[in-house]
Amino acid sequence: xxxxxxxxxxxxxxxxxxxxxxxxxxxxxxxxxxxxxxxxxxxxxxxxxxxxxxxxxxxxxxxxxxxxxxxxxxxxxxxxxxxxxxxxxxxxxxxxxxxxxxxxxxxxxxxxxxxxxxxxxxxxxxxxxxxxxxxxxxxxxxxxxxxxxxxxxxxxxxxxxxxxxxxxxxxxxxxxxxxxxxxxxxxxxxxxxxxxxxxxxxxxxxxxxxxxxxxxxxxxxxxxxxxxxxxxxxx
Numbered sequence: 545x546x547x548x549x550x551x552x553x554x555x556x557x558x559x560x561x562x563x564x565x566x567x568x569x570x571x572x573x574x575x576x577x578x579x580x581x582x583x584x585x586x587x588x589x590x591x592x593x594x595x596x597x598x599x600x601x602x603x604x605x606x607x608x609x610x611x612x613x614x615x616x617x618x619x620x621x622x623x624x625x626x627x628x629x630x631x632x633x634x635x636x637x638x639x640x641x642x643x644x645x646x647x648x649x650x651x652x653x654x655x656x657x658x659x660x661x662x663x664x665x666x667x668x669x670x671x672x673x674x675x676x677x678x679x680x681x682x683x684x685x686x687x688x689x690x691x692x693x694x695x696x697x698x699x700x701x702x703x704x705x706x707x708x709x710x711x712x713x714x715x716x717x718x719x720x721x722x723x724x725x726x727x728x729x730x731x732x733x734x735x736x737x738x739x740x741x742x743x744x745x746x747x748x749x750x751x752x753x754x755x756x757x758x759x760x761x762x763x764x765x766x767x768x769x770x771x772x773x774x775x776x777x778x779x
Contacts (some may be wrong), residue, residue: 552628555628556628556629558760559605559606559629559632560606560632560642560644561644561651561760562584562760563584563605563606563607563609563653564608564636564653564654564656565653567581567582569651570758570760571758571760572763576766577756577758577768579756580758581758583686583715583755583756583758583771584608584609584612584686585608585609585656586755586773587609587684587686587713587755587773588609588612588613588615588616588684588713589612590751590773590775591613591615591617591682591684591713592616594616594682595616595617595618596616596618596681596682596711597618597681598617598619598621598678598679598680598681598707599613599616599619599621599682599683599684600620600621600677600680600682600683600684600705601613601620601622601623601684601685602623602683602684602685602688603624603671603685603687603688604623604624604629604633604666605626605629605633606629606632606633606636607622607629607632607633607634607636607664607666608656609684609686610633610664610666611636611637611656611659611661611664612656612659613684614659614660614664616682617663617681619663619665620663620664620665621664621665621677621678622664622665622667623666623667623668623669623671623677624668624669625668625669625670625671627668630666630667630668633666634665636654636655636661637655637664637665638661639654639655641653641654671685671688671692671698672692672693672694672697674701674702674704674705675704678705679705679706679707679710680705680706680710681706681707681709681710682710682712682713683702683705683710683711683712683713684712684713685712685713685714685715686714686715686716686771687716687717687771688716689716689718689739690716690717690718690719690720690721690724690725691725692724692725693724693725694725695725695729696729699739699742703746703778709777709778710777710778711750711775711776711777711778712747712775712776712777712778713773713774713775713776714739714772714773714774714776715755715772715773715774716735716739716771716772717770717771717772718731718736718772719769720735736772739774747778747779748776748777748779749774749775749776750775750776750777751774752772752773752774753772754771754772756768756769756770756771757769757770757771
């Protein structure tokens with residue numbers, strides 16, 4: 545039931561605005577929590593310090609982080625379960641400006657400056673079935689783990705798509721909901737400790753940090769959230 549939500553025109557519009565609107569358009573209030581802006585750009589920056597061959601942006605939504613990752617990788621593949629999200633991201637990659645009309649006016653949204661549209665491609669896919677995607681030097685998965693039906697199986701399968709020495713960037717608020725993940729798949733105890741246990745045998749933890757982000761419901765109502773961002777390197 546939760547997955548059907550991601551095919552609606554309204555949610556595509558909301559995500560496009562979240563990913564591509566300017567900071568001023570997204571949060572016009574001077575007293576608002578400005579440090580929560582630009583979440584998709586901030587998680588991608590955890591790839592800094594290396595140049596990667598192939599990168600996978602898993603759960604890419606409408607693609608902003610995929611474009612940002614072209615600053616660090618020769619090619620980026622953006623994959624999302626939502627056909628509607630992938631369609632919108634692919635349109636932006638062609639140079640199309642998508643116009644949204646919202647309560648505060650009309651906004652033209654386009655690929656971010658400084659990113660290489662020719663180095664990114666998008667396809668619909670399922671994080672629970674990654675066979676056929678190929679292998680990668682970097683995987684970026686933002687706010688994905690707690691939206692999967694079986695996060696344990698996803699983490700167990702992850703090394704199969706990684707090249708030697710590859711890195712993984714996770715961002716997750718650990719907001720478990722039964723419409724996405726059945727209770728028997730939820731972590732026992734603290735979610736961060738659970739993730740470290742699941743990753744510890746095959747990966748080394750490089751760094752981690754808490755990053756705020758906002759979900760905008762309308763011009764006067766926002767959800768302020770905190771995602772734990774962690775970087776892992778395949779042993």
